Amino acid sequence: MTYQFDRAAYERRIAWYRRARFGMFIHWGLYAIPARGEWVRSVEQMPEEEYLPFFDEFAAPDFDARAWARAAREAGMRYVVLTAKHHDGFCLFDTATTDFKSTNTPLGRDVVREFVDAARAEGLRVGLYYSLLDWHHPDYPHYGDRNHPMRNDPECGNERRDFNRYLDYMHEQVRELCTNYGTLDILWFDFSYDDMRGEAWRATELIDMVRSLQPGVVIDNRLEVSGEGYGSLATAHPAPFHGDFVSPEQMIPPDGIHGEDGSELAWESCVTMNRNWGYAADDHLFKPASMLIRSLVECVSKGGNMLLNVGPDARGAIPPESMERLAAIGRWMRLNRDSIVGCGRAGLPRPEYGRWTRNGDRLFLHLYDRPVGSLPIPEVGRDQVASMRYLATGAEVPVSTSWTHSDYGEILFADLGPDPCLPDPIDTVVE
Ligand code: FHN
Numbered sequence: 001m002t003y004q005f006d007r008a009a010y011e012r013r014i015a016w017y018r019r020a021r022f023g024m025f026i027h028w029g030l031y032a033i034p035a036r037g038e039w040v041r042s043v044e045q046m047p048e049e050e051y052l053p054f055f056d057e058f059a060a061p062d063f064d065a066r067a068w069a070r071a072a073r074e075a076g077m078r079y080v081v082l083t084a085k086h087h088d089g090f091c092l093f094d095t096a097t098t099d100f101k102s103t104n105t106p107l108g109r110d111v112v113r114e115f116v117d118a119a120r121a122e123g124l125r126v127g128l129y130y131s132l133l134d135w136h137h138p139d140y141p142h143y144g145d146r147n148h149p150m151r152n153d154p155e156c157g158n159e160r161r162d163f164n165r166y167l168d169y170m171h172e173q174v175r176e177l178c179t180n181y182g183t184l185d186i187l188w189f190d191f192s193y194d195d196m197r198g199e200a201w202r203a204t205e206l207i208d209m210v211r212s213l214q215p216g217v218v219i220d221n222r223l224e225v226s227g228e229g230y231g232s233l234a235t236a237h238p239a240p241f242h243g244d245f246v247s248p249e250q251m252i253p254p255d256g257i258h259g260e261d262g263s264e265l266a267w268e269s270c271v272t273m274n275r276n277w278g279y280a281a282d283d284h285l286f287k288p289a290s291m292l293i294r295s296l297v298e299c300v301s302k303g304g305n306m307l308l309n310v311g312p313d314a315r316g317a318i319p320p321e322s323m324e325r326l327a328a329i330g331r332w333m334r335l336n337r338d339s340i341v342g343c344g345r346a347g348l349p350r351p352e353y354g355r356w357t358r359n360g361d362r363l364f365l366h367l368y369d370r371p372v373g374s375l376p377i378p379e380v381g382r383d384q385v386a387s388m389r390y391l392a393t394g395a396e397v398p399v400s401t402s403w404t405h406s407d408y409g410e411i412l413f414a415d416l417g418p419d420p421c422l423p424d425p426i427d428t429v430v431e
Contacts (some may be wrong), residue, residue: 003204003239003240004239005237005238005242010068010244013195013216013218013244014218014244014266016125016185016244016366017186017218017244017245017266017305017346018266018303018305019078019341020078020079020125020304020305020341020344021078021296021300021305021306021340021341021342021343022074022075022076022077022078022296022303022306022308022333022340022341023072023077023078023079023080023081023125023127023268023306023308023309024068024071024072024077024080024081024307024309024310024312025081025270025277025307025308025309025408026068026080026082026083026115026130026309027083027086027278027279027310027311028059028082028083028092028111028278028279028311028312028316029086029088029090029092029278030054030055030058030088030090031054031085031088031279032085032278032311032312032313032314033054033057033058033277033314034054034345035279035281035282035313035314036279036280036281036282037276037277037278037279037280037283038087038088038276038277038278039087039278040278041087041088041135042087042135042331044323045161046138048136051088055090055100055104055105056106057106057314058102058105058106058107058314059105059106059107060107060314060315060316061111061315061316061409062315062316062317063107063111063114063312063315063316064316065111065114065115065117065118065119066114066118066121066122067318068080068115068118068310068312068318069115069118069119069121069122069124070122070293071293071310071323071326072119072122072124073122073123073124073328074327075308075327075329075330075333076324076329076330076332076333076334076337076341077124078125078341079124079126079127079185079186079309080115080119080124080125080126081127081128081129081151081186081188082111082112082115082127082128082129083113083129083131084129084130084177085130085131085134085173086129086131086351087131087133087134087135087136088135088136089131089135089136089137089140090109090136090212091203092100092111092112092115093110093111093112093113093174093176093177093180093181094110094113094180094419095173095176096171096174096176097169097176098136098137098169100136106213108163111259112128112177112181113181116128116181116182116184120422121180121406125185125186126181126182126183126184126185126186127184127185127186127187127188128181128184128186128187128188128295129188129190130173130174130177130187130188130189130190131190132170132189132190132191132196132201132222132223133190133191134166134170135290137154137166137169138161138202139162139163139166139169140161140163140166141158141161141163141184142157142158142161146407149181151241151368152429156310156406164310167201167202168278170206171192171202171205171206171209172199173245174187174206174209175213176210178209178210178213178214178217180215181341183214184214184217185216185217185218186217186218186219186220187210187214187218187219187220188219188220188247189219189220189222189223189243190220190222191225191226191227192202192222192223192224192225193226196429197223197224197225198223198241199239200223200238201223203223203224203239203241204239204240204241206223207219207223207240207241208213208240208242218244218245219243219244219245220243220244220268221242221243221244221245221246221247222234222243222247223241223243224239224241224242224243226249227247227248227249227250227270228248228249230257230265231243231246231248233245233246233259233265234246234257234258234259234260234265235259235260236259236260236261243403244266245265245266245267245305246265246266246267246268246270247267247268247270248267248268248270249269249271250268250269250270250271250272251269252269252295252298252299252302252304253267253269253302253304254302255302256302256303256345257302257304258301264303264344264345266304266305267303267304267305268304268305268306268307269295269299269304269305269307270306270307271305271306271307271309272305272309272311272321273286273290273292273308273309273310273321273325273360274286274287274321275286276311276331277309277311278311279313279319280311281313284321286321286322286325287325288325288388289324289325289328289329289332290328291328292308292325293329293332294328296308296367297340297355297357297366298355299338300339300340300343300344300352300354300357301345301346301355301366302345303345303358310326311320324410335391335392336391336392337359338359338362338364339364339366339391340357340410342359343357343358343359343364344357344358344359344383345357345358346358346363346364348363351365352369353367353368353369354366354367354368354369355368364391369377383408390391
């Protein structure tokens with residue numbers, strides 16, 4: 001039977017996600033010990049025997065999922081996504097499929113269990129990231145040149161590996177995650193490449209199982225693509241494993257993301273604060289909070305979400321540079337959240353001096369450059385506007401009168417100008 005995409009069911013499933021707009025990504029695992037990013041095994045061509053000792057060292061004395069979830073909530077985030085398993089194959093959940101899991105380390109705890117409980121206790125939606133790649137599993141194809149791990153190198157003896165047996169393992173782990181940790185709000189698969197996409201993962205079978213266990217879960221599009229691609233969600237005939245949102249990585253699409261039929265697709269830009277997803281001790285170049293807030297505004301003004309990453313260190317603590325930025329973002333969100341949560345594209349021309357977002361008949365102008373004197377707003381008609389106020393202070397906005405017609409009830413400003421709630425850009429330590 002051919003798959004029929006049910007757009008009405010899709011829009012119902014994705015509605016909360018479109019309103020949420022802002023989430024936290026958490027990359028954590030054994031790689032926090034070498035502290036050179038989550039691809040350290042591949043980039044440094046580290047053999048398994050050099051990596052496995054980190055397993056016996058993984059004690060994470062400061063691991064506190066509730067502290068992570070509280071930091072996300074206080075930053076104004078509405079959902080959190082944790083790496084349940086990254087490419088190194090290390091499982092942060094108590095799986096029956098392998099001993100390579102957090103419950104067998106000195107930490108001895110089911111990190112995913114504590115994470116989902118903490119997130120829900122903080123009123124957040126729960127997401128789990130799951131790597132399709134697995135450098136630990138003996139049946140996952142290995143690659144000779146680890147700097148180009150996507151090529152299937154003949155010297156790696158892949159003919160002896162049974163990839164279908166790996167897929168059975170992978171599907172069983174996904175089934176455990178969908179069965180043992182309550183209602184999941186997001187499943188974040190990562191990632192497809194070369195000919196490893198779609199049915200190469202037995203994706204229809206996988207998605208059918210996921211949907212039978214977690215009917216309302218929102219799924220990303222990386223059973224088909226990586227951070228560069230749209231996937232079949234954008235086409236007139238989405239595949240069964242289309243995913244529910246497009247997942248641009250470290251970039252913001254110039255004008256949002258639309259399907260071939262012109263429909264506005266859900267999308268989420270996932271971004272790091274520095275240059276690494278996993279903890280990297282030497283990576284001190286963090287973006288200032290004001291830049292991260294502008295990225296969030298940019299995403300929402302184009303109808304998208306932003307998933308902002310933190311990489312806890314080997315002790316389990318979110319780095320201080322990240323905590324500083326989360327706190328600054330939280331100060332801004334406490335006063336301006338109405339211009340982000342529940343908002344989307346305003347349907348107005350994009351001004352030079354800022355960005356518009358909209359929620360129903362409320363318009364929000366994110367002022368990047370505050371004008372001297374009154375504020376010309378040629379995009380909106382004066383005669384239908386009930387009031388204009390700065391969100392951060394409630395103060396009336398002095399404006400000029402040269403306007404055209406509109407149908408908006410009120411305009412509120414989320415002022416990104418020299419806002420008292422935004423700290424001076426935090427000095428970044430540049431090595
Ligand atoms: O290889 C991963 C990477 O480590 C990280 O998890 C990002 C997050 O979107 N996804 C892959 C690269 O696209």
